[in-house]
Amino acid sequence: MICKMAERGGSSRLMAMLVLLVVGATGPVPDASAAADSEALQRGSELLSAGQAEQAKLAFEQALAADPSSVEAHLGLARSYFALGEYARAVNEFEAVLRYDNLPRDLQSQAETYDRVAAGYVTPAGWAPFFYGETGVGNYRQNSTKSTDIFGGGGNYDTFLPIRVGGGWSKAVTERHSFNGTLDYRFRWYDDSDRRNDSDLRWNFNLSRPVDDDSLRFGMRGRVSYRGDGEYRNDWGVFGSYDLGFGPNDRVTIGGEVRERRYPRGPLRVRTRDIAELTVNWSHSLANGRTAFGLGGNVGQEWATQERIDGDASFWGVNGSFDHSFSDSLDLFFWWEYTNESFDDERPDFTTDPDLLLERNDDLWYVGGGLVWGFAPGWSLRPTFEYDWEDSNIPALTYSKTEFWLTVRKSL
Numbered sequence: 001m002i003c004k005m006a007e008r009g010g011s012s013r014l015m016a017m018l019v020l021l022v023v024g025a026t027g028p029v030p031d032a033s034a035a036a037d038s039e040a041l042q043r044g045s046e047l048l049s050a051g052q053a054e055q056a057k058l059a060f061e062q063a064l065a066a067d068p069s070s071v072e073a074h075l076g077l078a079r080s081y082f083a084l085g086e087y088a089r090a091v092n093e094f095e096a097v098l099r100y101d102n103l104p105r106d107l108q109s110q111a112e113t114y115d116r117v118a119a120g121y122v123t124p125a126g127w128a129p130f131f132y133g134e135t136g137v138g139n140y141r142q143n144s145t146k147s148t149d150i151f152g153g154g155g156n157y158d159t160f161l162p163i164r165v166g167g168g169w170s171k172a173v174t175e176r177h178s179f180n181g182t183l184d185y186r187f188r189w190y191d192d193s194d195r196r197n198d199s200d201l202r203w204n205f206n207l208s209r210p211v212d213d214d215s216l217r218f219g220m221r222g223r224v225s226y227r228g229d230g231e232y233r234n235d236w237g238v239f240g241s242y243d244l245g246f247g248p249n250d251r252v253t254i255g256g257e258v259r260e261r262r263y264p265r266g267p268l269r270v271r272t273r274d275i276a277e278l279t280v281n282w283s284h285s286l287a288n289g290r291t292a293f294g295l296g297g298n299v300g301q302e303w304a305t306q307e308r309i310d311g312d313a314s315f316w317g318v319n320g321s322f323d324h325s326f327s328d329s330l331d332l333f334f335w336w337e338y339t340n341e342s343f344d345d346e347r348p349d350f351t352t353d354p355d356l357l358l359e360r361n362d363d364l365w366y367v368g369g370g371l372v373w374g375f376a377p378g379w380s381l382r383p384t385f386e387y388d389w390e391d392s393n394i395p396a397l398t399y400s401k402t403e404f405w406l407t408v409r410k411s412l
Contacts, residue, residue: 040066043288044076050328050374053083058289061248085128085170085178089210131167131412134382138162138405140190143389159191162405173207180219181205196228206239213245222259234262237275249286255279263306272306281319294321298339310360311345317364334369349394358393365389380409 044059057080063073078093142156168182181204188198206219222236237259244252256278263271277300285292295318302313317339324332341364346357370384383406390399 040288041070041072041076043290044073044080046328047289048076048079048083051083051377052325052328053080055289055292055325056080057084058248058285058292062285062288063248065248085180086208086210086215089215092210128171129167129169132165132409134162134164134407134409136162136382136405136407138188138403141402143400143402160405161189161191162407163187163189164407164409168204177207177209179205179207199226200224211242215243217241217243232263232268233271234264235259249284251283253279253281253283255281270304270306270308272304273308274303274305276301290325292321292323294319296320309345309347310343313341313343315339315341329374331372332369333372335367337364337366339364347394349396360392360394360397362390362392362397364391378411380411382407382409 040059040063044056044063047053047056047059057077060073060077060080063070064077067073074093074096078090078096081090081093138160140158140160164184164186166182166184168180170178170180172178182202184202186198186200186202190197200223202221202223204219204221206217206221208215208217210216218238218240220236220238222234224234225232237257239255239257239259241253241255244254246252256276258274258276260274261272263269277298279296279298281294281296283292283294297316297318299316300314302315304310304312317337319335319337321335322333326332339362341362343360346359349356349358366386366388368384368386370382373381375381384404386403388399388401390397392398
């Protein structure tokens, strides 16, 4: 990363100056850094070299918790923020290095020059793009449920070819504001000619800014999904989130979103609805950033806009995640979600007793996990599974599937 910054500045003098800041060639850098968690510093450096900037950030934050005056920890954290595209935060950490009172005068002069150059990395001229592509093979199974007992189809298998490409960018528009964007396209080709192929485009544009050790983000995001040759649904909405840090190992993110889910044509138009949702998520890291887990919850309301037979609905849910790095090249991940959705209007149960009116209530479970093996720089192998179970008091609306897929990803 240091080399990258020197290349952007186009100056060997800048490179030499930064080396002076790191190793203290012209005079002693404050000895307090020696008290920092050396294992966390080493772990952070290894992760950063391996391209795992998010986990490196957690390790350097732990080192700073052990010694807030550690020059190495501040510098490592700055490099991690830079790799993540959080340029304003990176500059704040670089400048923390420059605020030591006992820096030698010549080093102080060079540091001031470096400070001006570092600020240039968060000017509107700077972009931080990234790209990825992924493909492989997978297996889909529709599990037997109350619905398949009525209509048939339980136990169906199919093989699919997944293709995924995407990317994004972060562009600093001021010293404290960044404009960020992502595009993610996913396509599935199913071997069974009777099954509809799926394609899905997800987009996200937002403006972010740091607030001390926290961050604030506002933006728009959406999703356009196709099943077969026709448009199936179109989602779009506005969102905001506030990310709070509680020490080096804990973060809480509070968010809200208002969105529209539109089914533009055919009999599915009645499913069109407006949605408002609030979310809270907590994440905790341990073992020098090798392990992280999270818990979250959400609550929301749906308003049917096309006379949906079930009427409006309210929902709430909980979710969790677990990640562990066995090494710099092998990671394990696991996640789960549960949502309960209750509908306002009664509807007939046409599959059992058409004269029986019920207020629909759904329990939705989603579980998944897998491994990420980085077998070469920028390349990873990803075996993944997912199990979905959607249970309803209306038997015809129950659904379950199990999927396994193995993909290879190239990241740039």
